[in-house]
Amino acid sequence: MERYQALHPEVEFDVTWKPFLLYPTLRKGDKRALYEKIMSPEKLRLFTSRLQTAGARYGISFSVTGTTGPSQPAHRLVALALQNRGPTVQSAVLDALFQGHFEHGEDIANESWLMHVGRTAGKLDDAAMRAALRGPEADNALEEEVRSAAVGGVEAVPCVTVQNRFRVGGYQETDIFEGLFDKIRRENR
Template identity: 35%
Template sequence: MTDTQAIQPITIDTISDVMCPWCFIGKRRLERAIAQLPEIDIEVNWRPFQLDPTLPPEGKDRQAYLEEKFGGPEEAEQVYDQIREAGEAEGIPFAFEKIARSPNTIDAHRVIRWAGIEGVQTPLVERLFSLYFLEGADIGAHETLIQAAREAGMDPAVVEQLLSSDADRGAVEEEISVAQQIGVTGVPCFIVDNRYAVLGAQDASVIADAIRQSYQERQAGVRPPTEGGPEGSGTA
């Protein structure tokens, strides 16, 4: 094992969309997996994906969206019953009834990208999930994103200025395209140390096993880390 391998943390590139309830559940399961491995240095990066890039910039009325996607609120409720149950097991009290608009999340992903530069990606992602799924906030609205950025420790004036431009829109869209090219069709998807892909909101033990396996290979000098790379999934 080289000194470089000893120093570098195991990276987890979490491809997700903040309008995806399974991604919120997946975040909780990832946290439990990491807690099972205190001896391993782990770095989590949040990568963009859009479950529905066709949504207009201002989003769409939630009831209209459910009608189009599932055929109506009753059909949607059947789908969300399973999600509610999974959420309860992870301590997430989903409040879908509070959501008035289904958002286009491209701007949320831009802010998450900038949060990575500031080292506050995970707190921002957590806040956006909570705003949308627990409080029913419109996470496509700039004022919501600016406030979330402030709460995560970012400079709201800078975020406001960047959001008013097209800064990094192309970069986010390119990342999403790369994820699709490597076969990601639903989220969450956890890319562990650029070695293994854990698809869907798998149990914490499955994620932990992938991290542990990658770490053991790293320790043994097998398949050294390379640069780059990017149960339920994909319900908006």
């Protein structure tokens, strides 16, 4: 989007992130052990290599180490960031979550780390974060968003919906998005 906007400064993007649970019943555990449980050693080697190659093009150094677990607490934090601070802060919180979890092995379900991310990337209030991370209201809202995504046909992440009309699923190269943005820009002339 940044590259496209640099070429077409008249184009504006409003980004809102929505939750999707890949593994809703995932329990906390070692990330590498999880991968070893679901993939053969050869598939894990190929997966890791493909991940590293794809990430390197964008300055991302993916790691398959650290702890993983249920992502619901992180989704609650992301929803709070949107509700209290808007989409720009929501994106900043997500960037910090992605970097911490996927590059540095941070535990996506660890409340103290999530609160640190909320404070530093989102400038969120501790009391509001505790309420969002622990409160049943946040769970109900999250479950409704996830149901809505499933009803809308979302089956995996990433899944990008543009203007509520176009869906781009999976890891796509930038030219796919640029072509879609060009199509929309032409339609709106």
